[in-house]
Structures are given as C-alpha cells and as structure tokens.
Amino acid sequence: GAGVSQTPSNKVTEKGKYVELRCDPISGHTALYWYRQSLGQGPEFLIYFQGTGAADDSGLPNDRFFAVRPEGSVSTLKIQRTERGDSAVYLCASSLIRQNSPLHFGNGTRLTVT
Amino acid sequence: GENVEQHPSTLSVQEGDSAVIKCTYSDSASNYFPWYKQELGKRPQLIIDIRSNVGEKKDQRIAVTLNKTAKHFSLHITETQPEDSAVYFCAASGGGNKLVFGAGTILRVKS
Numbered sequence: 001g002a003g004v005s006q007t008p009s010n011k012v013t014e015k016g017k018y019v020e021l022r023c024d025p026i027s028g029h030t031a032l033y034w035y036r037q038s039l040g041q042g043p044e045f046l047i048y049f050q051g052t053g054a055a056d057d058s059g060l061p062n063d064r065f066f067a068v069r070p071e072g073s074v075s076t077l078k079i080q081r082t083e084r085g086d087s088a089v090y091l092c093a094s095s096l097i098r099q100n101s102p103l104h105f106g107n108g109t110r111l112t113v114t
Numbered sequence: 115g116e117n118v119e120q121h122p123s124t125l126s127v128q129e130g131d132s133a134v135i136k137c138t139y140s141d142s143a144s145n146y147f148p149w150y151k152q153e154l155g156k157r158p159q160l161i162i163d164i165r166s167n168v169g170e171k172k173d174q175r176i177a178v179t180l181n182k183t184a185k186h187f188s189l190h191i192t193e194t195q196p197e198d199s200a201v202y203f204c205a206a207s208g209g210g211n212k213l214v215f216g217a218g219t220i221l222r223v224k225s
Contacts, residue, residue, distance in 0.1 A: 011138050033213075035215075040218070041217055042118075042120075042215030042218050043158065043213075045212055047215065048211060055211075056205075100145065100207055101211070103160070105158045107157045
C-alpha cells in the first residue's frame with residue numbers, strides 16, 4: 001500500500017518567509033510524528049499527534065514552529081519567520097496508536113533557508 | 115528526558131565480516147528499542163526492533179541484543195554485503211511513543 005507521503009520534497013525560501021510542509025500518513029495510522037534531521041545527525045523529535053490533538057509538542061524549538069492535524073489525517077508543519085538555522089530535512093512518520101508501534105517515515109522535505 | 119548515545123560514528127568492514135554497533139540509553143523506563151537504516155538521500159527504514167521483555171532477537175543476518183541492567187543495546191550484522199552500506203540509527207522509547215534517536219553510525223562495507 002501507499003507509504004507516508006510528504007510534499008514538497010524540496011523547498012527553498014528566503015530568510016524571514018513563512019513555509020508550510022505537508023504530511024499524508026499511511027491510511028489507518030492514527031499516530032503522526034514530525035522529526036527534524038540535520039546533516040550527519042539522527043532525527044530530532046518535534047511533535048506527536050494522536051488523532052487531531054498534539055499529544056506531545058515538547059520538541060518544537062520555539063513559537064515560530066506550529067503543526068496542525070485538523071481531521072486526524074493530513075498534517076501541516078508551519079514555520080514562521082524562517083531562519084537559516086531552520087535548514088534541515090523535516091521527516092514525518094506515522095504508526096498505529098498502540099504503544100511502541102513501529103514508525104514508518106516519509107521521504108522528508110529538504111528545507112533550505114537562504 | 116531520554117538520551118541515546120551511539121558508537122562508533124563510522125565503521126568500515128570487509129565484505130563477509132561482522133559489524134557491531136552499540137547504543138546506551140539513560141531512561142530506565144524505556145522499553146522499546148528499534149534500529150533504522152538510512153541510505154543516502156532516503157528515508158529511515160526499520161530493520162529490527164526489540165522490546166524490554168526480550169534479551170535478544172534475530173532476523174536472518176541481523177540480530178539485536180539488549181542489556182536492561184547496563185542500559186545498552188547492540189546491533190549485529192553478520193556476513194556483511196556491500197548493500198549493507200548505509201547510516202544506521204538506534205532509538206529508544208520510554209512509552210508515549212516518542213522515539214529518541216542516536217547520532218548514527220556510517221557503515222561502509224568494502225568489497
């Protein structure tokens with residue numbers, strides 16, 4: 001079946017601009033995660049949704065970052081007033097809701113802030 | 115919160131040899147330990163996982179061991195092949211489904 005889909009695959013934006021990154025999880029997966037991966041590092045947790053609500057947003061670095069999942073399926077990660085330090089690959093993953101279910105990752109969105 | 119350390123950062127082995135990657139974790143409440151393989155420019159893919167009620171798990175050439183007392187777990191790849199070359203990440207979860215990842219190990223299998 002279809003895996004986790006992320007769009008766009010690449011995004012180049014100027015410093016100070018607003019960006020939206022989209023994630024379409026695997027059908028039937030009620031848990032959705034956003035991670036950020038910088039070059040040469042492991043994925044860094046940002047936020048986790050159970051259904052429509054953010055169950056854990058402790059990884060969001062500051063209030064410029066916000067994520068929504070209004071209908072419990074597609075999620076959008078929003079970054080305001082982008083900074084060069086926001087450049088990274090943003091990974092989305094989904095899983096079944098039961099504890100410790102394997103995460104299935106999308107291919108990521110490579111964000112470059114110039 | 116949980117902290118995961120991974121060693122070595124790079125590992126080169128000859129084709130056919132074994133490779134071992136080790137991770138330690140800090141939160142004794144962590145109970146789920148997956149390993150992911152990431153090829154250049156691609157998404158991380160789960161290759162094996164282990165839960166805290168099990169000490170060892172094997173899947174063909176790949177095995178994972180867990181020592182809860184010492185809070186460390188290891189990935190073992192036997193009979194390595196060139197296609198095993200990739201970056202490998204360990205992770206730990208203390209419940210709540212939040213995975214914390216190690217920094218990764220670049221594995222290079224020389225033919």
